[in-house]
Amino acid sequence: MASRDEVWFDDAAGPLVRPYALTRGRTRENQYGLDLVTLVVSVQPEVHERVVEPEYADVLWVCEHPLSIAEVAAKIDLPLCVVKVMLADLIERNYVIYRTGWQPVRNAPDMDTMQKVLDGIRSL
């Protein structure tokens, strides 16, 4: 058993709420294929924030405007895997809509998109 006279303070004790507690132990989302650059936006966060846990409400407000999942995770300072599970929950309840990042098809590279990226960088 752990020693009872051992006391942890501040950061040594870990986060106040263990990240995986927010997701009830779930660490992987694979229902929607969410990745770093999947764009998400919340739908009526002012309505839905009232019916979700506070951490989920934070997610809703952070993606009030379209943002990548990487940005959502960075702004609410939670690990990516946790944020993905939370977003999948919110997508399932129709509180968040999403758009998957561009996925190349190996035999048909999207030259049009690549050209637009190239032109865009040139004109920065």
Place this chain on the structure above:
Amino acid sequence: MVSARSNPSSPVVGPAIDAVAVKVLISGGFGVGKTTLVSAVSEIVPLRTEELITELSDGVDDVSGIEDKTTTTVAMDFGRITINPELVLYLFGTPGQDRFWFMWDELARGALGAIVLVDTRRLDACFAAIDYFERRELPFVVGVNCFDGTQLYDVDEIRAALAIDSFIPVILCDARERESTKELLVKLMAHVMATARLAESVPAQQARSSAAT
């Protein structure tokens, strides 16, 4: 499903939800200037996102072993360039530690290509990244970061030392400079497109040669 925006009149900062999001990777050894490069062109102050890895210890159910169970955090810095409301480019710095390969896989999935940033004083620091991108067949260019504005070696010497194919661009750059970083990205995209055209033409050639036999 009610999908009306809560506040359609507010100015949209960044991409639209129906935008196409693409990414390129910025790779290289620790301290080579990856985040510096990202901040040189990003429209946002580079953000940091983290992923948790729990490394299993022996005797998971043994409470006294908990202090041996380590949770490692892998951090990635990234920036954003909104090319237009329909197209947004993300620049992701890969984690410095080569052992976090699973994170590299997530980063590389769907990436257009990569810039491998090189410091000639620590050339070996980039070998793992080059190996990884070659194995994954992800197009990349090499940016040689000239820290004090000068470079002791020329491009051919560096290419030889890195043992990379002659068609892979090696570019001298200054990761602090916006114009220099833009040039790297332009050369990367040109290389990505050239590689894609080559890949398109290879099956056609194979079809022709198999038809001839």
